[in-house]
Amino acid sequence: xxxxxxxxxxxxxxxxxxxxxxxxxxxxxxxxxxxxxxxxxxxxxxxxxxxxxxxxxxxxxxxxxxxxxxxxxxxxxxxxxxxxxxxxxxxxxxxxxxxxxxxxxxxxxxxxxxxxxxxxxxxxxxxxxxxxxxxxxxxxxxxxxxxxxxxxxxxxxxxxxxxxxxxxxxxxxxxxxxxxxxxxxxxxxxxxxxxxxxxxxxxxxxxxxxxxxxxxxxxxxxxxxxxxxxxxxxxxxxxxxxxxxxxxxxxxxxxxxxxxxxxxxxxxxxxxxxxxxxxxxxxxxxxxxxxxxxxxxxxxxxxxxxxxxxxxxxxxxxxxxxxxxxxxxxxxxxxxxxxxxxxxxxxxxxxxxxxxxxxxxxxxxxxxxxxxxxxxxxxxxxxxxxxxxxxxxxxxxxxxxxxxxxxxxxxxxxxxxxxxxxxxxxxxxxxxxxx
Amino acid sequence: xxxxxxxxxxxxxxxxxxxxxxxxxxxxxxxxxxxxxxxxxxxxxxxxxxxxxxxxxxxxxxxxxxxxxxxxxxxxxxxxxxxxxxxxxxxxxxxxxxxxxxxxxxxxxxxxxxxxxxxxxxxxxxxxxxxxxxxxxxxxxxxxxxxxxxxxxxxxxxxxxxxxxxxxxxxxxxxxxxxxxxxxxxxxxxxxxxxxxxxxxxxxxxxxxxxxxxxxxxxxxxxxxxxxxxxxxxxxxxxxxxxxxxxxxxxxxxxxxxx
Numbered sequence: 137x138x139x140x141x142x143x144x145x146x147x148x149x150x151x152x153x154x155x156x157x158x159x160x161x162x163x164x165x166x167x168x169x170x171x172x173x174x175x176x177x178x179x180x181x182x183x184x185x186x187x188x189x190x191x192x193x194x195x196x197x198x199x200x201x202x203x204x205x206x207x208x209x210x211x212x213x214x215x216x217x218x219x220x221x222x223x224x225x226x227x228x229x230x231x232x233x234x235x236x237x238x239x240x241x242x243x244x245x246x247x248x249x250x251x252x253x254x255x256x257x258x259x260x261x262x263x264x265x266x267x268x269x270x271x272x273x274x275x276x277x278x279x280x281x282x283x284x285x286x287x288x289x290x291x292x293x294x295x296x297x298x299x300x301x302x303x304x305x306x307x308x309x310x311x312x313x314x315x316x317x318x319x320x321x322x323x324x325x326x327x328x329x330x331x332x333x334x335x336x337x338x339x340x341x342x343x344x345x346x347x348x349x350x351x352x353x354x355x356x357x358x359x360x361x362x363x364x365x366x367x368x369x370x371x372x373x374x375x376x377x378x379x380x381x382x383x384x385x386x387x388x389x390x391x392x393x394x395x396x397x398x399x400x401x402x403x404x405x406x407x408x409x410x411x412x413x414x415x416x417x418x419x420x421x422x423x424x425x426x427x428x429x430x431x432x433x434x435x436x437x438x439x440x441x442x443x444x445x446x447x448x449x450x451x452x453x454x455x456x457x458x459x460x461x462x463x464x465x466x467x468x469x470x471x472x473x474x475x476x477x478x479x480x481x482x483x484x485x486x487x488x489x490x491x492x493x494x495x496x497x498x499x500x501x502x503x504x505x506x507x508x509x510x511x512x513x514x515x516x517x518x519x520x521x522x523x524x525x526x527x528x529x530x531x532x533x534x535x536x537x538x539x540x541x542x543x544x545x546x547x548x549x550x551x552x553x554x555x556x557x558x559x560x561x562x563x564x565x566x567x568x569x570x571x
Numbered sequence: 572x573x574x575x576x577x578x579x580x581x582x583x584x585x586x587x588x589x590x591x592x593x594x595x596x597x598x599x600x601x602x603x604x605x606x607x608x609x610x611x612x613x614x615x616x617x618x619x620x621x622x623x624x625x626x627x628x629x630x631x632x633x634x635x636x637x638x639x640x641x642x643x644x645x646x647x648x649x650x651x652x653x654x655x656x657x658x659x660x661x662x663x664x665x666x667x668x669x670x671x672x673x674x675x676x677x678x679x680x681x682x683x684x685x686x687x688x689x690x691x692x693x694x695x696x697x698x699x700x701x702x703x704x705x706x707x708x709x710x711x712x713x714x715x716x717x718x719x720x721x722x723x724x725x726x727x728x729x730x731x732x733x734x735x736x737x738x739x740x741x742x743x744x745x746x747x748x749x750x751x752x753x754x755x756x757x758x759x760x761x762x763x764x765x766x767x768x769x770x771x772x773x774x775x776x777x778x779x780x781x782x783x784x785x786x787x788x789x790x791x792x793x794x795x796x797x798x799x800x801x802x803x804x805x806x807x808x809x810x811x812x813x814x815x816x817x818x819x820x821x822x823x824x825x826x827x828x829x830x
Contacts, residue, residue, distance in 0.1 A: 516659050517659050517660075517661050519619075519620075519621055519622075519643060519659075520655065520658075520659035520661070521661075521669075521673075522620070522642070522643040522644045522647070523619050523620065523643045523644075523646075523647055523652075523653055523655075524647055524669075524673035524676070524729060524733070525644050525647035525648040525673055525676040525677045525680065525733070526644060526672055526673055526676045527642075527644045527676065528642070528644065530672070530676075531644075534664055534668075534669075534672065535661070535664075537663070537664075538661060538662060538663025538664045538712075539663060541663050542662070542663055
């Protein structure tokens with residue numbers, strides 16, 4: 137408790153600075169309330185059931201630089217480790233929009249796109265209406281973010297409008313920084329978009345990225361939402377992504393985590409409309425002492441909802457991968473069809489995979505399944521490849537890549553899928569050599 | 572090309588092969604026939620380098636070298652190929668990617684330039700035609716959802732692409748209808764030639780109507796109990812394995828008596 141108090145003290149001044157800056161009254165109030173809540177809750181500990189496998193002690197101890205001076209590193213322009221054909225590319229450095237590194241193309245009809253801080257200043261109605269409301273805001277790290285965020289992406293797609301190519305958000309953190317970043321995506325009825333959040337470090341050195349993304353999907357809207365975590369080996373990363381889904385809407389969330397020392401992703405879907413569906417897929421690539429925790433919550437509230445979850449982990453060295461998948465099927469959510477799969481590939485005896493499905497079903501006439509399996513590489517497959525002259529290390533590499541690549545099968549756009557496969561492929565070779 | 576001398580092999584301490592002698596020269600096709608459990612597949616797996624078998628006695632030389640000292644991949648790259656009785660399914664790896672990787676591993680070993688996707692496609696085309704292999708299968712995961720016949724043809728496709736010096740076919744004919752059998756046989760006959768040796772392991776004589784062997788061996792209880800020309804296969808087909816088993820029993824009784 138003492139450490140948490142110190143942690144809170146450390147950020148009091150940051151809050152004071154932020155509260156002193158120009159902003160609408162609603163936001164000022166929201167920030168103060170959120171900080172009060174954060175002070176009451178404190179950082180979660182492993183005594184908290186939701187944080188049983190994931191300790192934030194390292195974040196608590198980290199002396200982070202909360203100054204807001206902008207860094208300009210010439211190297212920043214060259215760290216596009218993920219690339220595909222895109223509609224717009226937005227770059228945030230330490231949570232602040234960087235216009236010179238961003239590429240904004242021709243505006244498309246019905247698509248509003250700007251830094252969130254600017255959207256607030258311009259009084260975009262959705263900001264005051266939805267910020268902090270979609271998520272519920274009762275969780276400590278989300279409250280921390282609500283109090284301290286500086287910028288992020290605001291995306292509003294009008295009814296029936298489409299963003300034809302992916303929108304890429306590169307979020308780059310520099311060494312030593314605390315980076316609370318926040319995004320808000322609003323999709324009107326029948327709107328469609330693909331958004332890629334890519335988190336990375338400018339250089340080696342500890343930093344803490346605290347990201348919150350709130351999404352609102354109108355009736356029959358479709359959001360393909362991809363998140364790549366590629367930060368350095370000392371980075372802490374805690375992200376919370378929430379979608380509220382209207383009737384018939386479809387949300388695809390694909391989370392690929394291949395960086396950081398500690399990554400926690402909370403992915404939450406509220407199926408608020410009838411026949412809404414979500415597909416949550418994820419891959420954790422564990423190496424060194426990396427810890428990756430995917431925590432999902434799907435709330436089926438109305439009839440005919442469909443949810444699909446498929447999370448995989450590839451674990452080398454002393455890494456640890458956690459999957460906690462909670463599905464609640466409320467009383468009114470008849471004809472719900474929920475499926476959950478978790479599979480882990482253990483490449484080292486010292487690695488650890490924890491898998492915890494939680495199904496809470498209060499409705500009749502529902503179909504809910506879950507399955508989990510953890511094992512090593514298939515000996516028969518390995519022998520088959522080697523018997524064709526493929527040496528052991530590349531043969532292992534092929535099998536690891538095949539295992540990991542399965543989570544990408546939900547991506548329909550062939551070019552995007554290939555770009556993602558290349559990105560994943562580049563993270564895996566060093567794992568194949570492990571016994 | 573292949574010299575197997577007094578080979579003894581155990582699995583989990585249980586002897587399976589009990590002294591195999593077999594000599595196969597370049598250009599020859601030998602068939603090994605025998606009842607289930609006689610050790611045919613064990614011999615095939617041992618030659619390919621499967622690690623769950625313990626070689627307790629004897630030696631295997633391939634082109635004068637100690638084959639048993641090589642890893643499975645080194646055997647393959649030196650020109651040994653096993654067509655699996657039960658081809659393995661590999662979800663997530665497309666057949667074309669698998670074939671190209673295997674061919675390029677071999678080419679790299681031979682000091683040849685690796686083939687790019689385009690070169691590879693043109694190379695594979697003719698082989699696909701010989702085997703009447705559905706082009707769509709190239710883009711599906713290796714053997715996943717393939718019919719029994721498609722899996723076996725996929726084995727022969729790999730064999731033709733890798734052009735091994737020594738091909739071992741482990742019951743490639745089992746489970747095939749007559750049309751598929753003819754296609755597979757045609758594939759094998761494509762490989763046949765003065766540079767290549769082929770070891771056909773089969774339960775039935777049927778395959779040997781389409782691939783005529785130079786020598787037929789009969790394996791029983793871990794030993795080769797009889798070797799002869801192609802007519803031996805017909806004799807087996809006509810008289811069944813019981814005849815061989817009885818004869819083998821007599822031979823052993825005789826050996827014991829002589830000692």
